[in-house]
Amino acid sequence: MRTFWDFVRAEQQMSIRNRQALFWRYFFPILLMGLLGVVFGHGYGGDFKLAIVRQDEGMVANVLTQAFKNTPGVQVRVPATQQDALRQLKDGDVQGVLVVPAGTQQRFRQGLGTTTLPFYFDNSNLSSAGQVTSITGQVVTAVGDRMSGMTPKLGIAPAGIKTHGFNYLDFLVPGVVALALMQNGVFAVGGRMVFDKQKGVLRRLRATPMPLSSYVTSNVLVQLVSALVQSALILAVGMLAFKVKINGSLLDTAVLAVIGAGCFVSLGFAIAAVSRNIEVAQALMQVVQMPMMFLGGIFFPMNNAPAWIQPVVKAMPLKYLADGLRAIVVDAHGLWWIRWDILILLAFSLVFLTIAVRFFRWE
């Protein structure tokens, strides 16, 4: 046991003294988050410009226009024609075009079911698209509700995007935590294992009476603790610098972070086990982590990505960790709410560990 803690101390010293690793572990995720946050987080936050095309000049159009004017952070323009409005959208002068078609007032009066208003947005920018659609949809629905009493009578038509809320950063920050946990687990533990194997460290340790499991577990323990520190740091910066509200339980967040880190540490071991040398391992790690980084729903939601890619997304453990963290951190759900995400992460861990045990060689 003493040997174990001596190794924990050595591991911890090594992880602190390795400046490069420190950068990638703690600074890079924050840098990434900061960059994305500055570019996308505040880009439309303060001044979402909405063009309302009033083909119907009735009360509905008036109330809607007024409602948007009263919504903080929304600037309303009223171009003469739909063509003008769409040109402004293409030029980037406005981020959304809401059309109130002729006859809306009449249909609304007659109570002919839900009236849908065409809504155009720039879908070349998924994050802002989600944001503007969400804002517009909410305002329109609210106006419709208020005007008609209980049953929603008004909605926008192509509100196809379901976002995680108004704020891109609420979406981004838990995702960056998940991303950092993945990269750390895969590279720090898996990479280290291959290195130790190839450079003969494991061989040398095997020549002592100490069981190698002590060495591996000390390595994993230090890694899990650093995963917690890392998550806390990213969330703290998100909270202080980007005003992300941490709504959920910190304990639940920590539990999920450890489960997620464990899953990716297992993935790291699996990659280490099947790799002949450091070069192969590094290539494999990139092959595994790159698609997850971009398709795992970290930087932008994958819900509106093409259908054919959805099975790929669903096969990525990172997606479940990111979804779970968002559910806890932003939406304040408990662990029970995300039980399926947790179960899937544990199942992935089991698969990875099985591969690791099956293929691992001490030399």
Add this chain to the structure above:
Amino acid sequence: MNQDVRAPAGASQEAVAPRSESDHIIAVDRLTKHYGDLLAVDGISFSVRRGEVFGILGPNGAGKTTTLEMIEGLRQPDGGSVTVDGLAVWPNPKQVKGRIGVQLQATALFDYQKLWEILRVFGSCYGMRRSREQILRLLDRVGLADKADSYANELSGGQAQRLSIALALVNDPVVTFLDEPTTGLDPRARRALWDVIRDINASGTTVVLTTHYMEEAERLCDRVAVMDHGRVMALDTPRTLVDGLGAEARVTFMLSEPLPVDELCALDGVTTCDAEEDGHYVLQAANAQHAVVSLLATAAERGLRIANLDVQGANLEDVFLAMTGHKLVEDDQQEGPAASAGGKRRSIFAGRER
């Protein structure tokens, strides 16, 4: 010739029978290891006396490292037995590992750990708490006291080898195993390391080392086992091995003007002679002194000048050549590629083995 060669090998068979429990610290009995179809170690037997420096000499791929690994409890033999300090290594590898010190070929250590910290954590692997002072004394024994606070990746090749030898001493072992401790070092670093090894031995630790340097075996070892193709070809003191060869001295020189080879052959003490294309003459002499004296006399008589005169006695290299029919280190075999080829071979074996 063949008869002479087998004589020392026969002597080694005698040494196998342990005289007393305390006299022999290691007893290897018909140890065998296969890697797939390859017979890496072919039923070898020998024993190591307490307190000696025991060398295993042989070319790359002779089975030296595999033999060591089976003694160290790192590799399970297919057959035979080995005891260390009275304890059967198999099935007690863990206990044996605790009593021995091991230096492995080409081992990297932890980056971002200082030397004394590495030694502390390795001491911990043996269940030993080492104070900084104890560790500094150990580093001093291998001449690294001033590097205690350096990182392992800042060391030169020779210093790294010293560190790995310090690691092989961290648990105060009764016997320490050094696997090609000087491979890849320049001659100066090699000699300095020999001094370190002698000091370790002088302080009472039995040393078992492998080498493919004949000089290293001659200068450092009390006894040498000559290994080739997984077998021990001979085992004795370097002196006895060379003497047992009954080999002749080799006299080489150049002359200012050519002389018929027949005339040189007629010189006192010379058995064979040869003229090489580059102008060198090579004499094999049963008595080097007589041969050289009569050569000088003949040259003076004829007014010839002698250049590049060189007299070489027989050495372990010749023993090896005589016994195996090939050289210890092939002429075209450079140090680097040879070493890496050895490493590659091992990893292929490891893949097959499990």
